[in-house]
Amino acid sequence: MNKRPRPAHAGERPSPPEALLEAAFRVFATRGYRATRLEEVAEEAGVTKGAIYYHFEGKEDLLRQALKHRHRAIFGEIERELAQQRAPASTKIRLVLRRLWQHVLNPTWGHTFRLMFGEAGVEFPALFRMWAEEGPIQGWSVVRRLIEEGVRNGEFQPGVDPEVAGRLAVSGLMLQGALQVHSGLQDLAPCDLDRIFDSGVDLFVHGLTVTHNQPRMPTP
């Protein structure tokens, strides 16, 4: 909480041991920020509490670094993949959403989701914004652009709202992942995960697709 002056050796401090960062992420994400005792992080990493203070400034700093360390924005990769595709927008959208869904199913994502909506989000808003930008927002932006493309080439209805459509598709899948997979709702309200994805995307794409019962006029 209170910033103590950086220790004398701060400058030449070498890259902090990955083990510590990974242990920290695991424990923070499992227990929550407050409930995490540094002792447990240290134990998990096979060192002692003191070692944490050699590498990091304190608990808060540890969380920050641990989260940064986990941040490999998947979307860079996705965009690259998309650029090479020559396919209808709906196909590309399916591709993007599938990647996203795979990502969401990953325990790491579940942990981060909990962490972000738990205390960390409130106590460190900057962290939350960082995550939101690189995660959900980026996710629905990609989808939005693909929808716009689909509208432009007549594949999708001109009336659709690409922004909102992207948001809801991505949000829907994300929250379903968080609930079913990472919050143990699978046994309270079971539902096959593939079915969620497949039926969900079908519905979404169908919702976007041109279906007017008067023949749509080609754009002049």
Added chain:
Amino acid sequence: MNKRPRPAHAGERPSPPEALLEAAFRVFATRGYRATRLEEVAEEAGVTKGAIYYHFEGKEDLLRQALKHRHRAIFGEIERELAQQRAPASTKIRLVLRRLWQHVLNPTWGHTFRLMFGEAGVEFPALFRMWAEEGPIQGWSVVRRLIEEGVRNGEFQPGVDPEVAGRLAVSGLMLQGALQVHSGLQDLAPCDLDRIFDSGVDLFVHGLTVTHNQPRMPTP
């Protein structure tokens, strides 16, 4: 040393002061479970710490009761409203989703969402399940039933998956609410709330609706 036996008045304990429950909910939801000091709850309710221990067993019990107290499930009311409606399924769905969206927009819901995905979910899984059952699960169950109704009367496509459709519609709106309204994303990625709802529901209903299979025009 050993937990003292429940105080004499345990059985016939009268309804504990609502003020305390409401203050507790407010503070827990704002600060998170761990970060909440009982003293603050007491202050907020205009009593002292001791009073809390007169009415509740401890911090955990207080949280539990506070959440239960908030649980006047909105769905009972919604179902009643629906029963009186004589309208197409799509209209009813719009109605339900609107109610849900209004609920989601409420700060209370945002707080609960955070609490549930934060510490409470990990430390008190039973609470999480209770919330999930009375909240999200019930939400998408209602929608699922309406979709099934729509499918039966030919309003919706026979191919739709009512379960998944319900889940995604409800989840999408919920997470959008959590992000835009309760996590400050409105200024990072602004979007009009009415637009999210309206465009979103249009898209959703359109996705469900029977396609009068006109040949789709090839892109020119």
Added chain:
Amino acid sequence: MNKRPRPAHAGERPSPPEALLEAAFRVFATRGYRATRLEEVAEEAGVTKGAIYYHFEGKEDLLRQALKHRHRAIFGEIERELAQQRAPASTKIRLVLRRLWQHVLNPTWGHTFRLMFGEAGVEFPALFRMWAEEGPIQGWSVVRRLIEEGVRNGEFQPGVDPEVAGRLAVSGLMLQGALQVHSGLQDLAPCDLDRIFDSGVDLFVHGLTVTHNQPRMPTP
């Protein structure tokens, strides 16, 4: 701890309910002074905490009164009994010690013993002295007088130390009672209680009795 001024109605306060005093004694003696919660005393007596404060000044006062209430000095009775006896001193001693042993075997005595040697003795020395005077000291005084009588009439050796003999006989039985009966040592180091008394008194009386191997000269 801090003496608040006696409440206004102190003067006409009627005799406090026996139930309260008895419950108090039971709980204090079982749990110890500190560990006793007034709530438990109240419960045990079938009233509520507040009632205690109507009748007593506080926890300390309650203890004091509870102990006073239990105080039936048994020795007055014993002395009366003795006065009517025309028997050798050794017989009278046996009688006295038997009464004492019976008293010691009583749970009430065990409780008081614990209470006195526990915290109460340290925190309220006056109480301890009162108990000691009416209990152990009076006990060994009676025995001492009987020994002196026995020495005077040649039944016991002139060399015995009546004071010390009385003290040790009484103390020995008391501590054996406290340990075997009231501290659960009976199953750790079992010993028949009658045997302790009978063998013990035999040994004691034999120790007092004239056994010189030169014939003792009658006092001139």
Added chain:
Amino acid sequence: MNKRPRPAHAGERPSPPEALLEAAFRVFATRGYRATRLEEVAEEAGVTKGAIYYHFEGKEDLLRQALKHRHRAIFGEIERELAQQRAPASTKIRLVLRRLWQHVLNPTWGHTFRLMFGEAGVEFPALFRMWAEEGPIQGWSVVRRLIEEGVRNGEFQPGVDPEVAGRLAVSGLMLQGALQVHSGLQDLAPCDLDRIFDSGVDLFVHGLTVTHNQPRMPTP
């Protein structure tokens, strides 16, 4: 909420600072268990409260360890001393009882006695049993064996009950110690401590000793 798992160093935890154990014993014995504030123990040992929790599990653990630490049973030493003696049983008994009396006179013993009959006895029965076994029970066992020896070699009467005799001799001295020395009875009913011991042991040994059955003279 839940007791945290024993800290990482639990297994190889080195001998906890003696200073802490000794301070703890002092304060516990003086004030009683409940009335002892850990802060006072810490102060007495020249550390802070936190240090206690580094070395011990809590208040109860501290008491347990402190008592164990005090338990360098004196009887081992006594037995060794006895083994080297070639003397009549009565002499050996005097020796043992003198050691015991010296021990009983020690303030430490008085404190422990109070502690044992006070809260510790009720709240931690196991501790009480440990103390009883290594203290009183062991004490009277040693004496019992010496009496048996004396009986075997004709020094003591064949009719004596060594078990009971041992119990009463030891108990008598112990309680006299507790009362006179450690409970301030010396000024209420003064008695020279040496006299208690000397007259007491004389009486005891005389009680055990073979009577050269001269006819006892009738009182004149």
Added chain:
DNA sequence: TATGAATGAGTATTCATTCAT
């Protein structure tokens, strides 16, 4: 008389943080 509700001072316990070695 007695009670239910509340108070508040006291205390055990936790844990991030420091630091000599």
Added chain:
DNA sequence: CATGAATGAATACTCATTCAT
């Protein structure tokens, strides 16, 4: 680099005591 020992501020919880009714 890392550790073991210690600190001390923060905080949940207990319970004697008060008092309006």
